[in-house]
Amino acid sequence: MEQTQKQEKYWYSLWEENGYFKANPSAKKKHYSLLMPPPNLTGELHLGHAMQHSILDAIARFKRLQGYDVLLLPGVDHAGIQFEGTLNKLLAKEGLSKQKMGREEWLRRAWEFRDKIYQSFHATWTVMGVSADWSREVFTLDEKVRQAVFTEFKTFWEQDLLYKGAYIVQWCPKCGTAIEDVEMEYEERKEKLYFVNYAIADQPGAFITVATVRPETIFADTAIAMYPHHPKFAKYKGMQAINPLTQEKLAVIEDERVDKNFGTGALKITPGHDLLDYQIGKDLGLPILHAIDKTGRMTELARFITKDGSRTIDFFGIKAEEARIKTAELLQEIGALAQPAQEYVHAVPICERSKNTVEPLVSEEWFVTMKPLAEKALKNLHQITFSPKNYRKIIADWLENIHDWSISRSLWWGHRIPVWYCKNCNQTQQVGKDKNMIVSLEKPTKICQTCGKHEWIQDEQVLDTWFSSGMWPLATLGWPENTEALQKYFPWDFEISAPEIKYLWIARMIMLSLWFKNEIPFNNMFFHGMIRDMQGRKFSKSLGNGIDPNQLRQQWGTDAVRMALYSYSAPGRDARSSRQVMDERCKSFRNFETKLKNITRFIIDLKPEKIRTKTSAEDTAIKEQLLKTIKNVSMFLNKFELHLAIDELYQFVWHEFADIYIEQSKKRREEAQETLEYVLQQILILLHPFMPFTTEELYQKLPKHKASIMLETWPEK
Numbered sequence: 001m002e003q004t005q006k007q008e009k010y011w012y013s014l015w016e017e018n019g020y021f022k023a024n025p026s027a028k029k030k031h032y033s034l035l036m037p038p039p040n041l042t043g044e045l046h047l048g049h050a051m052q053h054s055i056l057d058a059i060a061r062f063k064r065l066q067g068y069d070v071l072l073l074p075g076v077d078h079a080g081i082q083f084e085g086t087l088n089k090l091l092a093k094e095g096l097s098k099q100k101m102g103r104e105e106w107l108r109r110a111w112e113f114r115d116k117i118y119q120s121f122h123a124t125w126t127v128m129g130v131s132a133d134w135s136r137e138v139f140t141l142d143e144k145v146r147q148a149v150f151t152e153f154k155t156f157w158e159q160d161l162l163y164k165g166a167y168i169v170q171w172c173p174k175c176g177t178a179i180e181d182v183e184m185e186y187e188e189r190k191e192k193l194y195f196v197n198y199a200i201a202d203q204p205g206a207f208i209t210v211a212t213v214r215p216e217t218i219f220a221d222t223a224i225a226m227y228p229h230h231p232k233f234a235k236y237k238g239m240q241a242i243n244p245l246t247q248e249k250l251a252v253i254e255d256e257r258v259d260k261n262f263g264t265g266a267l268k269i270t271p272g273h274d275l276l277d278y279q280i281g282k283d284l285g286l287p288i289l290h291a292i293d294k295t296g297r298m299t300e301l302a303r304f305i306t307k308d309g310s311r312t313i314d315f316f317g318i319k320a321e322e323a324r325i326k327t328a329e330l331l332q333e334i335g336a337l338a339q340p341a342q343e344y345v346h347a348v349p350i351c352e353r354s355k356n357t358v359e360p361l362v363s364e365e366w367f368v369t370m371k372p373l374a375e376k377a378l379k380n381l382h383q384i385t386f387s388p389k390n391y392r393k394i395i396a397d398w399l400e401n402i403h404d405w406s407i408s409r410s411l412w413w414g415h416r417i418p419v420w421y422c423k424n425c426n427q428t429q430q431v432g433k434d435k436n437m438i439v440s441l442e443k444p445t446k447i448c449q450t451c452g453k454h455e456w457i458q459d460e461q462v463l464d465t466w467f468s469s470g471m472w473p474l475a476t477l478g479w480p481e482n483t484e485a486l487q488k489y490f491p492w493d494f495e496i497s498a499p500e501i502k503y504l505w506i507a508r509m510i511m512l513s514l515w516f517k518n519e520i521p522f523n524n525m526f527f528h529g530m531i532r533d534m535q536g537r538k539f540s541k542s543l544g545n546g547i548d549p550n551q552l553r554q555q556w557g558t559d560a561v562r563m564a565l566y567s568y569s570a571p572g573r574d575a576r577s578s579r580q581v582m583d584e585r586c587k588s589f590r591n592f593e594t595k596l597k598n599i600t601r602f603i604i605d606l607k608p609e610k611i612r613t614k615t616s617a618e619d620t621a622i623k624e625q626l627l628k629t630i631k632n633v634s635m636f637l638n639k640f641e642l643h644l645a646i647d648e649l650y651q652f653v654w655h656e657f658a659d660i661y662i663e664q665s666k667k668r669r670e671e672a673q674e675t676l677e678y679v680l681q682q683i684l685i686l687l688h689p690f691m692p693f694t695t696e697e698l699y700q701k702l703p704k705h706k707a708s709i710m711l712e713t714w715p716e717k
Helices: 002-017 047-065 080-093 103-126 143-158 215-220 275-284 320-333 371-383 391-400 465-469 484-489 499-517 549-556 558-566 579-605 617-638 642-687 692-699
Strands: 031-035 069-073 162-172 177-179 184-200 207-212 223-226 240-242 249-254 266-269 303-305 312-314 337-351 359-368 385-387 419-422 437-439 456-458 492-497 522-527
Touching: 002 692, 031 047, 031 484, 047 069, 047 492, 047 549, 047 558, 047 617, 047 642, 069 484, 080 103, 143 162, 143 437, 143 465, 143 499, 184 215, 184 320, 207 215, 207 223, 207 266, 215 320, 223 275, 266 275, 275 359, 320 337, 371 391, 371 499, 385 391, 391 499, 465 499, 492 499, 499 522, 549 558, 549 579, 558 579, 558 642, 558 692, 579 642, 579 692, 617 642, 642 692
Parallel strands: 031 069, 031 492, 223 249, 385 522, 492 522
Antiparallel strands: 162 177, 162 359, 184 207, 184 240, 184 337, 223 266, 240 249, 303 312, 419 437, 419 456
16 A cells, blocks of 8 residues: 555645646636635544545546636634644643733744644645645635634624623533534433422412422522413412522512423523523513533532521532532432432533533623524525535524524634723723724724723634634635635535534525625535444544544555545435445455556557457447446536446446456457547546546556546546
């Protein structure tokens, strides 16, 4: 394999040095544009990336052979939460932290770390033979993206679609920031369901019993709610219940949003720690209390004092998970549990990055009003061809039920929110056009009209990574400037993604492109399936079930790995695999490579000295079969059904051409030579999008060839 890798490196260098990957916006010929999803800066090449990039490359090479000016634009995402977490772990080994270093010094180290990663990044992402225009590579913190993101933010502000306020968000204590609902995963857990008695004030012996899996949040309760006309508790409506841990009096209310089938049909209302509770509390004007802070530890509220004041139990500062156990024990001790706890299986939200439990918290964040954007997107979804087709409805359903977008993150790595507050007049950093604040990319030079001073401080938070990634189709081409590339290559002809980010990224690109450019971002949206392990689980480091594509390449060669990946590339269809299964598929396609080389050796190296022109029925039959193959492969590629295209080629090359025609030709070699050479050349061109290295190597052996197979023309149907 060492020789194979040297040969692959040679051909890749030849293609790149000759500019075969470069797009030309000034070219008069038809164009085709493909946008690479930007892999995370700290990410490693995994099987999903390898398949995704191989699909992109196959389409790009196919379109070049068809005569298109092709732009396959690569890029890299700054990966705010993931990058910051990785760097902070490295700094911790040096005894450093963000707090000790301060923002300026931390960012200096962050850019040093970024540059170090970037040095090896290009080589890591080109190993699959991706023919991207690397001269146009974009990083999501580049200046041109910064300009696009600022224009996006400023426009939303001017259109009154931006606001800042306290709202319940999904908070990851590990990452230390708010995350979106669609950035969460759900893990089925078996937990304990506790039944807690809340005494009714001035009604000796009367109780309302509520069920909860989170007794540690009782310290932040502000009401008790039951479904309307509760057969057992309705008589307590309008009365007050006593919090068993704080002795605070809580209003007893009815609300139709309470699920009558959960627990007892009555809920403790904790607006600071639950979305439904927050909505109920907001409607009723209930106070918002927090028993758990943003680090996942108990707040000062978590303190129990006996009625006579003789004993205090303080949970302040301990982790919420530990407090849950201790609180349950305390409730048992004071006789507040109505019955033994029950086992309760439910889906617990966890952060997809840190895998930590997500805590709903009320936090001061920036939001974008999304309804107008979603409505415009819904009216234009029909302009995009989705593969599979059902994804149009999936995205439409999400858009119809969209909620406002929390775009601020409590991080330092990313696009800092371009809002400045007067240090003297707006110390609480209130937002409004009359609040002595300025939206500006750079520090304002003007003085404050209220105090006459020039002391501006910038908002501490950064923008959600998806706020910049959502502008990817526009920012990569130079928007808001009306560049030559933007005019020619937008909308993009082809975009690809895993289904798991259809809301985080794809839906947002559609909304933002329509909002700012009044055009869809791409004509074709392809969702590839996920390759999972044999148990149907995602590949991950923690499970130790991953398959390293580089190891596969080293054993079988890049083209064999690409072909194996195409066999899994049916639109939207998940597949199961293992290292053993991948090895078997790669071996099969390496054998196919060997077959191609043997065919070429027979036709070229063992070429007869004399060639006679005499057409037979066998020649006509193989050419007709070739035309049929060309037609089918072209159709499958145009429909992005690459798995069917490679199967068609495999069957034709191995069985129709090798097993039948070549065997027949041995009896009439001199007359068959022209047909043999012609069919071989067409086969190599047809296979080039899928097996670029092997086809280039064999193409160069043909008697008549150009400087590269990349300069050839796709066969006519």
